[in-house]
Amino acid sequence: MVTRAMIVEGLHGLGIGPGSIMVVHSSLRSFGRVDGGAETVIAALKEAVTRSGLVVMPTHTLCMIGRPGAEPFDVHRSVAYTGQIPNVFWQQADVLRSLHPTHSDAAWGDRAAALLADHLHRGPVGVDSPLHRAAQWGGVVLQLGVGHGSNTTLHLAEVLAEVPYVQVPYRKEWGDVALMRTEDGRVEQVPMVNGERPGCSSGFVAIEPLLRDRGLQRETMIGSCRARAIPALAMLEVAVELLRRNPAALLCDNPECPHCTVARGLIRQPGR
Numbered sequence: 001m002v003t004r005a006m007i008v009e010g011l012h013g014l015g016i017g018p019g020s021i022m023v024v025h026s027s028l029r030s031f032g033r034v035d036g037g038a039e040t041v042i043a044a045l046k047e048a049v050t051r052s053g054l055v056v057m058p059t060h061t062l063c064m065i066g067r068p069g070a071e072p073f074d075v076h077r078s079v080a081y082t083g084q085i086p087n088v089f090w091q092q093a094d095v096l097r098s099l100h101p102t103h104s105d106a107a108w109g110d111r112a113a114a115l116l117a118d119h120l121h122r123g124p125v126g127v128d129s130p131l132h133r134a135a136q137w138g139g140v141v142l143q144l145g146v147g148h149g150s151n152t153t154l155h156l157a158e159v160l161a162e163v164p165y166v167q168v169p170y171r172k173e174w175g176d177v178a179l180m181r182t183e184d185g186r187v188e189q190v191p192m193v194n195g196e197r198p199g200c201s202s203g204f205v206a207i208e209p210l211l212r213d214r215g216l217q218r219e220t221m222i223g224s225c226r227a228r229a230i231p232a233l234a235m236l237e238v239a240v241e242l243l244r245r246n247p248a249a250l251l252c253d254n255p256e257c258p259h260c261t262v263a264r265g266l267i268r269q270p271g272r
């Protein structure tokens with residue numbers, strides 16, 4: 001049985017302490033059994049960084065106009081598809097959530113409002129988005145039982161490296177516009193800023209050996225959960241350098257992936 005104290009100790013082992021900023025991607029199941037479930041994991045994350053730090057979690061909803069079953073994004077109601085821990089987290093009274101119909105983030109800590117401000121007018125994971133600010137403010141990406149396939153910050157590397165596929169949608173049939181419910185109950189159509197559309201992330205696992213080689217990935221076990229912390233800004237530098245050398249480096253190998261096949265078509269091979 002994993003306890004709050006075990007999680008806090010594990011986080012300290014990864015170099016996380018008071019004042020740390022972390023963007024957390026998580027699988028509750030990966031811990032085995034946690035005494036108190038998702039609430040306990042969240043309490044441990046907050047205890048480790050204190051209010052002078054920041055706990056940040058992506059609470060993505062992809063409320064695109066053409067996605068089957070999609071409802072307008074409602075910051076107070078929309079369930080995230082990023083897992084059980086983020087869905088408990090964003091609903092807590094002391095946690096803020098950014099207004100963004102596809103890629104909202106939730107945050108806790110004294111600087112949460114500043115981190116999340118004005119997300120709607122930034123690219124979803126673009127320049128000066130909450131995840132970019134978390135990186136610039138010295139944050140780490142914390143992976144609790146998940147790998148780089150869900151490392152949202154790497155979409156920012158695609159933007160910074162100006163890969164030719166940043167406007168290729170994850171699914172073309174979902175359309176160009178997202179839907180959002182305003183505070184007074186109206187439904188607004190929200191175009192994607194700069195046309196940026198975070199696509200498939202299955203191929204992001206290719207970054208792992210590069211991070212390991214440079215000693216940028218700290219790891220520990222918390223119960224059966226493999227926990228990893230990577231400094232976000234250094235990780236972005238590695239990823240941008242990789243993408244400038246080979247813009248296809250973070251695309252997946254699935255020949256049927258509708259995003260990566262279109263993206264590859266836009267990348268001119270060297271020598272052509």
Ligand SMILES: [Zn+2]
Pocket residue numbers: 200201202203251252253254257258259260261
């Ligand atoms: Zn793909």
